[in-house]
Amino acid sequence: MRVAIVHDELMRKGGAEQVVLTMLKAFPNADLFTLAYNPEGTYPEYKNYKINTSKLQFLSRSVKWMQRLYFPLGVWAMKSLKVHGYDVVLISNTHSAKYVDIDNDALVFIYTYTPFRLAWEPTSYSQYVESRGVYRWVFDKVINYLREIDRKEAQKGDFYLGMTKETAQRIRDAYQVEDVTIIAPDVKTVNFKLSDKEKEYYLVVSRLEYYKKTDLAIEAFNELGLPLIVVGSGTKADELKRLAKPNIQFRSGLTSEELADLYANCKALIFPQYEDYGITPLEAIASGRPVIAYERGGVLETMIPYRGDASKATAVFFKEQTIESLKGAIELFQSLNFDPEFIKAHAEKFDEYVFIDKIKQFVTDKYRKSRQKSSPKPKLASEKRINS
Structure with a gap:
């Protein structure tokens, strides 16, 4: 053949x-x-x-x-x-x-x-x-x-x-x-790993384009003052950098190992866009890290949303693409305890x-x-x- x-x-x-x-x-x-x-x-x-x-x-x-x-x-x-x-x-x-x-x-x-x-x-x-x-x-x-x-x-x-x-x-x-x-x-789970280090930052991994809604994440973190690392490049990169306050860092051109380290040591991946599927949420959970995602698109079929028991969930969803809705999901996330082993096991199904x-x-x-x-x-x- x-x-x-x-x-x-x-x-x-x-x-x-x-x-x-x-x-x-x-x-x-x-x-x-x-x-x-x-x-x-x-x-x-x-x-x-x-x-x-x-x-x-x-x-x-x-x-x-x-x-x-x-x-x-x-x-x-x-x-x-x-x-x-x-x-x-x-x-x-x-x-x-x-x-x-x-x-x-x-x-x-x-x-x-x-x-x-x-x-x-x-x-x-x-x-x-x-x-x-x-x-x-x-x-x-x-x-x-x-x-x-x-x-x-x-x-x-x-x-x-x-x-x-x-x-x-x-x-x-x-x-x-x-x-x-x-x-x-x-998702190539072999490329990702669990980490016992203390988690200090949230993470966005995305092409920096209009429909990816990275600006929504930046504006929410501007108000929250929490540390955020944005990984990616694209036509909106300069505009987004001008929008961001000092608590937000930008990275690009990373090796696979450097990206895997960022996934493994983040508090959670922020996924604000309406995506047809979404590989980055799967990469995050392959690293045992939960996802905070807009409740539409592919994440509805790949993630297990929090419904009262964080130990049996992989994600917290927010319902509207607004700063307030995303901030509410982040604040809810901060009160929860997720199970990295459970999260990674779910990733292996993909x-x-x-x-x-x-x-x-x-x-x-x-x-x-x-x-x-x-x-x-x-x-x-x-x-x-x-x-x-």
């Missing part, structure tokens, strides 16, 4: 890029394709693989330039990237991975973290929210075009996979597909070996069944895919 794995882009360190590394462990002989690759921007493990990139690679040396050139050059580049000669194509995707040119007889699995956010949730971007007049008109035209392309290219899939019940429903709604199999992304077993079994079973069919009728382009 010849396997290709396709991912949107390998330019940064995020949860999706970790999932792809686990997919490569499930299918170690797979070839890897992507829009663009920056070895210094993403996880160093990718240096162990041969990575096939699109024509945008030559112009896309940073995330900023990749995003600037995405429309229309990135879309065109991915449509031009040929993924031929494979029995199975496993697509790891939010935006452009599914646009690639695939053989009509390949079996296609599309693992979607969430439908293309710019096309389907443009208000997640400050650039859209703040646009006016002719700029908003142009924005809407581009978004409508991207939505049309995105829905069309999603029809390439034979099988659809999602992270949670909520994201599975988004996939059904956006792409008009019926069956979506849920396989939760993994360990990478669980993901590897599930994705490998799902793909190989579907491939085996497809091979057992005698002389299958070829699908019409409208039923399977139109390569353009």
Whole structure:
């Protein structure tokens, strides 16, 4: 079984890029394709693989330039990237991975973290929210075009996979597909550890972007005066640093070991955003540390909320994305005693070996069944895919 794995882009360190590394462990002989690759921007493990990139690679040396050139050059580049000669194509995707040119007889699995956010949730971007007049008109035209392309290219899939019940429903709604199999992304628990040191600070680990709501955490801690460490980088970094008072520190460019130490020795991870899944809460609980999280999105399916017994919980939720609601959750947290061993044990239910077993079994079973069919009728382009 010849396997290709396709991912949107390998330019940064995020949860999706970790999932792809686990997919490569499930299918170690797979070839890897992507829009663009920056070895210094993403996880160093990718240096162990041969990575096939699109024509945008030559112009896309940073995330900023990749995003600037995405429309229309990135879309065109991915449509031009040929993924031929494979029995199975496993697509790891939010935006452009599914646009690639695939053989009509390949079996296609599309693992979607969430439908293309710019096309389907443009208000997640400050650039859209703040646009006016002719700029908003142009924005809407581009978004409508991207939505049309995105829905069309999603029809390439034979099988659809999602992270949670909520994201599975988004996939059904956006792409008009019926069956979506849920396989939760993994956390590599071996990379995290428990610590007996006294906990002195709270922690945020996030890309510093508009929809991540890091500003909410900073404003709450400005008022509380408690120590907070913010780990990450992004387009809002300078703005957030100006907002923060001296009790808040910023870190970036950390090694895996340095980040693991910060997780292990924090009081709790602050998770203020509405996230489709959320790998960082799982990394925190893999370190035995509880999470203070906004009560929406993926944390509803990965965390055990406090309901009167902190020893059997992994998180305290807050109901509204307001300073007062977050402060109330922090103040409640300070009165509770969590069990680090219980928290870490819960994280192990999401360990990478669980993901590897599930994705490998799902793909190989579907491939085996497809091979057992005698002389299958070829699908019409409208039923399977139109390569353009």
